[in-house]
Amino acid sequence: MKRPFMKKIIYSTYCLAVVGLFGLITLPALAEETGGDSLEGHQAISTADTGTPLPASITALLDQGLKFHGTFNAPGDIQGYALSYDNEPVAAYIPSTSDHAIIGTLIDPQGNAVMENQLQALVLEPMLEATWSAFEDTRFIPEGSDSASHIVYTLTDPNCPYCNALWKSSRSLIDQGELQLRHVLVGVLSEDSLRKAAAILESNDPTKALETHELNFRNGGISPVVPSEESRALLRRHAQLMREAGATGTPTSYYRDEEGNVQRINGAVSTDRLRDILGVE
Structure with a gap:
């Protein structure tokens, strides 16, 4: 019963993908359009580097069909989790004072999306490299x-x-x-x-x-x-x-x-x- 709920959450991502069939998607361009990541020092960590158990809220998302790719540090003592659903990147954030996960885009005071580079590094870049290798073979x-x-x-x-x-x-x-x-x-x-x-x-x-x-x-x-x-x-x-x-x-x-x-x-x-x-x- 939970999977349809997740589909509703990321439905707009699929709509954008369909509507944009005549456009160009590149990782650098995405960073430019969203204002890039001006917050240096918030490094992405691969799945292999995470040695601690995942929070229950993230595990619940995995139970609904999402995949976990790694973590990254977000500003304000917020922990970011790089996820994907049907090969579309999804970011989840958990504040240090809560066990609840928030899915969406983190915005700075100027209205710019941040943390996109970390999400790309953990989800999109490996996916695109894997696609290239598969086509070569x-x-x-x-x-x-x-x-x-x-x-x-x-x-x-x-x-x-x-x-x-x-x-x-x-x-x-x-x-x-x-x-x-x-x-x-x-x-x-x-x-x-x-x-x-x-x-x-x-x-x-x-x-x-x-x-x-x-x-x-x-x-x-x-x-x-x-x-x-x-x-x-x-x-x-x-x-x-x-x-x-x-x-x-x-x-x-x-x-x-x-x-x-x-x-x-x-x-x-x-x-x-x-x-x-x-x-x-």
Whole structure:
């Protein structure tokens, strides 16, 4: 009976994720938008560094399906707890004078959100790194030179019009040799998506088949096939990776910024915006 209550608490997070399918989410940008963490010295502590039992209120949240990632010190003798629900970060705070946990965003007197960097370090950054590693280890369809200066992994559904839009906007960067776009195919929109994804995967030249499909997207693209067991297993795996990555739709794309940190792009972006994101002239 408690789980629906937790879903209500973080429902707005899911709404924002859906509404923002055409936007860009990056960890540095989030810090800038919220005013950053001006409170130095409040360091994040990983799960492995916590040797004391968790408070009962935090344990109760874990019983409702949240995951614990670590703790961090907040101002005013407040202990912060980095949690997540369905791969979305959630912060909980317990004052030193209380056993009750408060879920939400900590605001300073100027109205700026604080502690976001700590939450990102404990939840978002490890999640994005794990996603990148998982994509490296699966079967993707590459477009562009292996020596390209930028690599972007993108979750692509053959029936997704926004995936087709991203495919189009990436052409000039691929032709320039600046970008290798690695498609992690999924078939999540419909059974037809699954069959078209299988047709691309099982072709003699998947990269060429994907190109032909995207060029003819408005006319239905590639003809669907009955997926082989190998294709079904791979696409099930990719759907699982998508869930684990916290991706709420397609396309969801991942790249490394100038500091080497994995960042996420939700939805289709224009060529100019893609150039700006990757830092390509």
